[in-house]
Amino acid sequence: MNTLRAVEAAAVCGVILFFAGCECPKMAREKHLSKQKEEVKPTALSVFTQEVSRPAEVEKPGVKPEAKTVPEKQGRATPYEVEKAAKDEPIPPRKIAAEKVFKSPGEISRELALLFKNIHFDFDRYDIRDVDVPTLTKIGNHLLANPSMEVLIEGHCDERGTREYNLVLGEQRALSTRRFLVGLGVSPKRLYTVSYGEDMPADPRSNEEAWAKNRRAEFKIAD
Amino acid sequence: MKKSTFLIILASAFFAGRLYASSPVFLRITKNLQEKAEIAILLSTGSDGGYWDSFMGTLSRDFDYSGYFSVEESKFVDDPARAKKAYSTQLVFLGEKTKEGLMVSVEDMLDEKRMFEKEYKKSGTPSALAHRICDDIVAHLTGKPGIASSRILFVSGPTGKYQLYRADYDGENVSRLTDAAHLVHYPRWLFPYEDILFVSYRGGWPRLVRKNLSSGEEKTVLAEPGLNACASPCRKTGEMAVVLSRTGRPEIYIADFNGNILKRVTYSNSTDASPSFSPCGKMIAFVSDRHGTAQVYTMTKDGYRIKRISYLSGYSTSPAWSPDGNYIAYVFLRGGDYGIALYEVSTGETKIIGESLGSEDLSWAPNSRHLVYSNMKSSPSSLMVLDVLTGEKRKLASNKLNAFSPGWGPY
Numbered sequence: 001m002n003t004l005r006a007v008e009a010a011a012v013c014g015v016i017l018f019f020a021g022c023e024c025p026k027m028a029r030e031k032h033l034s035k036q037k038e039e040v041k042p043t044a045l046s047v048f049t050q051e052v053s054r055p056a057e058v059e060k061p062g063v064k065p066e067a068k069t070v071p072e073k074q075g076r077a078t079p080y081e082v083e084k085a086a087k088d089e090p091i092p093p094r095k096i097a098a099e100k101v102f103k104s105p106g107e108i109s110r111e112l113a114l115l116f117k118n119i120h121f122d123f124d125r126y127d128i129r130d131v132d133v134p135t136l137t138k139i140g141n142h143l144l145a146n147p148s149m150e151v152l153i154e155g156h157c158d159e160r161g162t163r164e165y166n167l168v169l170g171e172q173r174a175l176s177t178r179r180f181l182v183g184l185g186v187s188p189k190r191l192y193t194v195s196y197g198e199d200m201p202a203d204p205r206s207n208e209e210a211w212a213k214n215r216r217a218e219f220k221i222a223d
Numbered sequence: 224m225k226k227s228t229f230l231i232i233l234a235s236a237f238f239a240g241r242l243y244a245s246s247p248v249f250l251r252i253t254k255n256l257q258e259k260a261e262i263a264i265l266l267s268t269g270s271d272g273g274y275w276d277s278f279m280g281t282l283s284r285d286f287d288y289s290g291y292f293s294v295e296e297s298k299f300v301d302d303p304a305r306a307k308k309a310y311s312t313q314l315v316f317l318g319e320k321t322k323e324g325l326m327v328s329v330e331d332m333l334d335e336k337r338m339f340e341k342e343y344k345k346s347g348t349p350s351a352l353a354h355r356i357c358d359d360i361v362a363h364l365t366g367k368p369g370i371a372s373s374r375i376l377f378v379s380g381p382t383g384k385y386q387l388y389r390a391d392y393d394g395e396n397v398s399r400l401t402d403a404a405h406l407v408h409y410p411r412w413l414f415p416y417e418d419i420l421f422v423s424y425r426g427g428w429p430r431l432v433r434k435n436l437s438s439g440e441e442k443t444v445l446a447e448p449g450l451n452a453c454a455s456p457c458r459k460t461g462e463m464a465v466v467l468s469r470t471g472r473p474e475i476y477i478a479d480f481n482g483n484i485l486k487r488v489t490y491s492n493s494t495d496a497s498p499s500f501s502p503c504g505k506m507i508a509f510v511s512d513r514h515g516t517a518q519v520y521t522m523t524k525d526g527y528r529i530k531r532i533s534y535l536s537g538y539s540t541s542p543a544w545s546p547d548g549n550y551i552a553y554v555f556l557r558g559g560d561y562g563i564a565l566y567e568v569s570t571g572e573t574k575i576i577g578e579s580l581g582s583e584d585l586s587w588a589p590n591s592r593h594l595v596y597s598n599m600k601s602s603p604s605s606l607m608v609l610d611v612l613t614g615e616k617r618k619l620a621s622n623k624l625n626a627f628s629p630g631w632g633p634y
Binding site: 012 | 225409426428429446448449450452468469470472473496516538554584627628
């Protein structure tokens with residue numbers, strides 16, 4: 001009799017456990033993944049991607065500073081990304097940027113207009129072309145010779161390509177131009193960037209010639 | 224004692240299983256959602272100036288635009304309850320004017336059953352009343368949200384001098400929302416239809432701004448150094464995915480609606496742009512060129528399990544996750560022109576729902592069935608609404624402005 005009761009009790013418990021206890025495989029996978037995250041040790045990538053703490057005077061009203069710093073554990077970076085990741089070049093703080101008035105080089109002097117020419121990009125690309133390297137090198141040398149000069153690099157796209165992606169592509173063009181100049185030794189604190197996407201074309205026509213002109217990085221100089 | 228305990232436990236275990244919701248009544252009528260139910264609209268006569276004429280016209284269009292109905296007839300009759308017998312349509316809409324407004328009922332002529340009944344007060348404009356009634360009927364019959372009361376944001380203006388606008392979902396009632404001297408762009412609803420999020424170049428740099436449409440108050444949400452754009456809010460979690468370039472590269476971040484940056488999500492050297500949060504807030508669809516060309520990917524909101532989902536051409540962008548979480552719509556470039564494709568999240572299947580549309584931007588309607596896109600090939604560029612199930616397109620009415628960058632959701 002006792003054995004029968006024990007068997008019954010076991011069966012009942014089994015049924016309850018079956019309905020209450022089983023975990024959906026998705027949840028189990030996610031738990032496992034989050035456990036994995038916690039176990040991973042910091043890698044080399046964390047050094048490069050550490051957020052630069054902004055100076056105290058740059059407190060913008062209405063925008064709270066970041067609540068926490070980037071977590072140390074960057075385990076997801078692949079060896080490829082660790083190898084290829086360039087050092088981050090943080091953009092100059094906005095409050096300081098907003099106080100500057102940037103003019104087109106032609107408004108300041110003819111020599112500057114000849115020096116700070118637009119550079120152009122291939123469709124859907126933001127790498128600096130070989131033909132533009134001499135122009136950028138001359139600009140870089142001029143900036144090194146004039147350490148107080150500050151420059152705004154504008155990134156633009158042609159009208160092809162979708163709008164929002166072009167906004168980011170324009171940003172990439174401005175940033176890669178800036179990265180080239182930083183590579184020459186120019187301080188990143190003097191180089192400001194902005195992207196206008198496809199919204200400020202140099203040539204409003206819709207043909208190859210116009211599009212090639214519009215895929216550009218333009219320079220403006222702080223007065 | 225033992226037997227009854229055992230039975231009680233079994234019974235409770237049985238009920239602990241999933242409860243199946245009763246399926247909406249309408250699906251019984253049309254099993255294939257592409258088929259439309261024929262409906263006749265009968266409104267009782269009575270003087271009231273042009274109010275009811277306008278109401279009738281809007282209601283008829285609303286039923287048509289919902290995609291579920293085909294309006295066979297819409298007329299004023301003396302006694303709708305008696306006149307309905309003359310109609311052989313599947314459904315009949317009856318509107319009996321009352322002292323305060325309208326008594327609305329929808330009857331199924333085949334089953335001879337009243338499917339919907341509600342009294343409405345005559346308040347607001349005739350089109351607002353018609354939109355409300357259509358939405359209520361659609362929700363009741365199909366279980367899915369109606370779109371008639373929804374509103375679409377868009378951008379218009381000559382190149383480089385844009386302003387933000389809002390229109391009803393049918394293109395009527397266009398109103399301008401901004402009067403900016405600087406560039407404003409990429410409007411999205413933050414809280415439909417009260418708060419919007421957009422990119423503003425006030426101060427010279429793109430910042431993310433939030434504006435309340437009743438008070439007109441604008442508040443800067445994100446103004447980090449560099450780019451602040453591509454915001455995709457998720458109302459369920461109160462978080463938004465944004466693109467910031469403050470570290471020197473554009474990357475995707477998660478921030479809350481007040482502009483507190485919570486987490487950086489992408490770390491690769493490639494371009495990562497156009498995030499679109501899933502409605503549950505756990506996944507993000509985005510565009511990346513990490514494998515050479517601009518393609519659409521999905522990842523968890525922590526940046527894990529990055530998976531490419533677009534394989535149609537060398538350029539796919541503008542992902543938009545549907546409000547019901549089932550689909551990701553995106554734009555692909557093929558043969559020099561843009562088309563729209565739909566990726567089904569659960570199965571991984573992709574379906575092309577339109578080619579050579581000139582579509583550049585996408586936004587979903589609340590019913591996860593309609594999409595609005597901007598046709599950049601027309602002159603002026605126009606907003607088109609596309610029914611994903613039937614492939615039907617309609618141009619937003621009375622829209623003479625060049626319009627692009629539409630925001631119908633997110634929801």
